Amino acid sequence: MTTSKLSGRPFDAVLCDLDNVIRFYDTTELTSLERAAGLAEGTTEKVAFAPETDLPLLLGEITEEQWVESIVAGLADQVPEARARELGTALAKAPFRADDAVVAMLLRARAHVPLVLVTNATVELEDDLVSLGLADLADHVVSSARVGVAKPDRRIYEIAVRRAGVAADRCLFVDDRLENVEAATALGMTGLHYREPAGLRGALGSLLDG
Template sequence: MLCDLDNVIRFYDTRELASLERRAGLAEGTTQRVAFAPETDLPLLLGEITKEQWVESIVVGLAGQIPEAQARELGTALANAPFHADSVVVDMLVQVRTHVPLVLVTNATVELEDDLVSLGLAGFADHVISSARVGVAKPDQKIYEIAAGQAGVALDRCLFVDDRLENVEAAVRLGMTGVHYREPADLREALAVLLDR
């Protein structure tokens, strides 16, 4: 089983960021739209820039909308947003791992390993494939091939779970079974055979 991390297992609390955006006169979500645009986000996810450099690129992206100091405050609030793991999803995946290998496949920063420790998820999966470590990001087919290789199974024997439809569609094109995750029920339905054992 290949599973995404963010917005499946890990969720961020962006309430402070939303409050700062309102104070700055920006629509809620403006900072994230700038931060997660491919030209801003991808260098971070490929391990080419640091989180600090990412914040500076957010500042550049917000230029002209708000003062630089305020933009930096927003970028920093996003970069340091607290996060937690969904215990319902974690419990399901722990059960599944007793039957099949579990591989996390995530577009992540070089801080992923530390993040997993702080989530209490170090050693949670059999393997962790991070875009920042392997130099390719979903939906590039190479990251799926790396993950399947680590699991020791053929691509068509993999179940892939992700919250982004484009990533699921890329996995399906390679012959994987794909699950577009929106809520725990999506995962429970896909894993019913294993969870009911």
């Protein structure tokens, strides 16, 4: 990381992913249903998150209900239709929670620099943030379903940088997917491949101490 002579900070904005960094899903029910159906754990998610199934949802082109029907179609050769719909619905309706430690760190960082959420999300994102109590967590939210482009497409990063109001090379980008981090660093950002809160704590450094 380089330090700005003007700010004395290693970066002047934090761009952060949502899922698997801040928000985590509980797929216990889905796992139980897969086991009962004789499917390997993760079978439903493999179908649901395949680009041809997932991307239309993340670009706001289809509804959650239509996504579930796509999952049903993708599981058609493995389980009966009714069971496939049960599995798809369990995934779509899986409960979620926020990691309080991560939220606390981001709020402390935001006291010093802009915070922008950059997430591949559905049109339900705003309601989800309200339910998590995080509607006011960030200065800006860049949702793929609202801007019509998803990570790792460089355009969503460029939108986020503009909203942050700083140069790309003055941004810290945090994401749990390596391909998304690599796309950010290709634009000059400092990247953090998120694994656990300790890594984020180290990357935020002086922002948490100031």
